[in-house]
Amino acid sequence: MIANNTFAFIALVVSEAEGGSAGLLSVNGGLAFWTTLTFILLLILLTKFAWKPILSALKQREDAIKDSLEQAEKAKDEAKQILAQNQNSLAKAEDESKKIIEQSRLFAENLKEQMIKDSKAQAKKLIEDASAEIDRKKNAAFDELKNQIAEISVQAAEKILKENLDAEKNKKLVDKYISDISKN
């Protein structure tokens, strides 16, 4: 039944075509000709003036976007690498400076100790030298004194002998000389 109705409809539409004025399903050759001509012309013109420039522009733009994205990614990676490098070198530099400071501190300490030791030794030596010198000078002075005393006593004895005085006078003289010496 449905099939019959369908065929009836098609038959009706076709019958319109046959019945004088053109029907819905009749193919008009002239229109087909114009469609062919129009479409081919449109295809050629649009391909030349629209599709090619548009598609190439789109492709260019997509490539540019892709490129810049890739470049950005690359730059990011590079920046990361550089940052890591910087941090690395910074840490290294810090280590090094710490080491240098430590070393210099150690050196300074050693130097200080050495200097203190040296100066102490020197001072000790100076003191020793000084005391030795003092001793020497003292001894020399004593020696000279002894010699002078001996000389003076000899001179005094000589004078006594030369004066030829009484014992009391001699005694007085000796006392006088001795007090002179002690005054010296």
Place this chain on the structure above:
Amino acid sequence: MIDSTSTQVIVDSLITTKPASSSDWILHHVMDGDYLDFSPFFKVYLPQFELFGVDLSITRHVLFMWLGSILLFIVMTRVAKAYKSSMVPKGFTNFWELFIIFVRDEIAKPTIGKGFEKFLPYLLTAFFFILFGNFLGLIPFSATFTSNIAVTATMAIFTFLVIQYGGMRNNGAFGYFKGLIPHGVPVFLLPIMIVVELLGLLAKPFALAIRLFANMTAGHIVIYALISLIFVMQSVGWAGLAIPMALFIYGLEVLVALLQAYIFTMLSSLFIGMAVHQDH
């Protein structure tokens, strides 16, 4: 299969009841004609002529086809020019770019695959030609040239030719026709298979032509039928029902206009892809 006598009876009865029926009026509006119809105001008659016995009259549909083509050409050259000044699309360019990228990335690329660029100009032209035709037909007093079987059949023949071209270019003329027949078919079945495959080859563009034609015609017929309801019933009251219904169908037709342009292009692309890559 066909109960020819009963069909004949129905046809006869339909023909006899046909005069003065409203279908005549509707078909008149949907079909091609030799004048621009601005009824009820006036009609503009178009030049009629014949060349070598072929009627090459400039009809309503021819005129609107040219109008659509010129519009399409102006729009697309403007879009192309916009890219020369700036790679960043704005408003107008952006809108049309959307469709172009859609045809490229959603239709051609997935269905044809490698080497799809070669078929892009054809697919784009077909898509926009049909799109402009469909939308032109939605303007009052205009005509839908895509609802004419002659136009859709011509478009389908173009697709058919492109399919064959794609198939032969990629597989060689002999390889292409050999590839149409599935592998491992017994020799005694070959005659049948050849006929079946040839029919299949022809059925594709035939379906394309009928689909576009029927879809673009049906909506208009329904709108006219709904409007004619007012006159058939001879009461303005019916307008309260007929006009909203017609408006609804009109809204539907906007969708159909877009959809049919997409479907025609999509199927063309699919068939081209099947011919180019003959992997059964």
